[in-house]
Amino acid sequence: MQRKAVLESAEINRIVTAAREEALRNKWSVTVAVVDDGGHLLALERLDNCAPISAYIAAEKARTAALGRRDTKNYEDMVNSGRTAFISAPLLTSLEGGLPLLVEGVVVAAIGVSGVKPEQDAQIAAAGVAALCSNQA
Template sequence: MQSKSVLTVVEATRILEAARAEAEKNQWAVTIAVVDDGGHPLALLRLDGCAPIGAYIAPEKARTAALGRRESKQYEDMINGGRTAFLSAPLVATLEGGVPIVVDGQVVGAVGVSGVKPDQDSQVARIAANSLNG
C-alpha cells in the first residue's frame, strides 16, 4: 500500500497567503482557490476589486488541475490546438490559471486563480503551488 501527504488547514493557509502576497505585490485583484487532490475546496479568498465570477472560476481551475494532475493551461492548449474532444471532458474550467501542488512527486491538491490576464493568473498560482517546497 502506498502513502502520501495530504493538505491540512496549515498548508492551505500558507498556499493562500503566498498567492495573496504575489497578487497584492502586483496589484492584481484575483480570487484564489485551494483544493485537495480530489478537487474538493479547502480555501478561497476573493481579493477586493475582483469580479464575483472569480469566486466560481478559480475553484474550477483548481479542480481541473487537481483531477487532471497537470496545469489547466494544458487542456486549453490541447483544445486550441484542435483536440476539441476535450470539450466533452468532465472539467469545467479548461483555462490557464490552475496549477497542481506536488509534494514528494505526488499531486496533493491544486491552486486556481482568476481575475487578471491568463499568464498573470498562472504566475500567482505557480508561486502558491510551489510555496510548500522550501
Template sequence: MQTKPVLSLSEINAILEAAQQEAEANGWVVTIAVADDGGHPLGLRRLDGAAPMSSYVATEKARSAAVGRKETKVFEEMINGGRSAFLSAPLEGLLEGGVPVIVDGQVIGAVGVSGVKSDQDAQIAKAGIAAIG
C-alpha cells in the same frame, strides 16, 4: 497500504497568503482557490474588488488541475490546437491558471486563480505553491 502526503490547514493558509502577496505586489485583483487531490475545495480567498464570477472560475481551475493531474494550461492548449473534442471532458476550468501541487511525484492538491490574464493567474498560483516548498 500506501500512504500519501496531504495539504494541512497551515499549508493551505500559506498558499493563500503567498498567492495574495504575489497578486497584491503586481496590483492584481483575483480570487485564489485551493483544492485537495480530488478537486474538493479546501480554501478560497477573494480579494477586495474581485468579480464574483472569479470565485467560481478559480475553484474550477483548481479542481481541473487536481483531477486532471496537470496544469490547466495543457488543456487550454489542446483545445486551442484543434482538439475540440476535449471540450466534452467532465472538466470546466480549462483555462490557464490551475496548477497542481506535487509532492514526491504525487498530486496532493491544486491551486486555481482567476481575475487577470491567464498567465498572470498561473504566476500567482505558482507563487502560492512555492511557499510550501
C-alpha cells in the same frame, strides 16, 4: 497499503498567503482557490473588487488541475491547437491558471487563480506552489 501526504491548515494558509501577496504586489484583483487531490475545496479567497464569477472559475481551475494531475494550461493548449472536444469535458476548465501541488512527485492538492490575464493567473498560482515547495526542502 499506500500512504499519502495531505495538506494541513498551515500549508493551505501558506499557499493562499503567498498567492495573495503575489497578486497584491502586482495590484491584481483575483480569487485564489485550493482544493485537495479529489478536487474538494479547502480554501477560497476573493480579493477586493474581483468579479464574483472568478470564485467559480478559480475553483474549477484548481479542481481540473487536481483531477487531471496537470497544469490547466495543457488543456488550454490542446483546445487552442484544435482538440475542441475538451471544451465539453465534465469538471474541466481549459483555462490557464490551475496548477497541481506535488509532494514527492504525487499530487496532493491544486491551486486555481482567476481574475486577470491567463499568464498572470498562472504567475500567482506559481507563487502559491512555490510556498509549499520551499517548505519541503
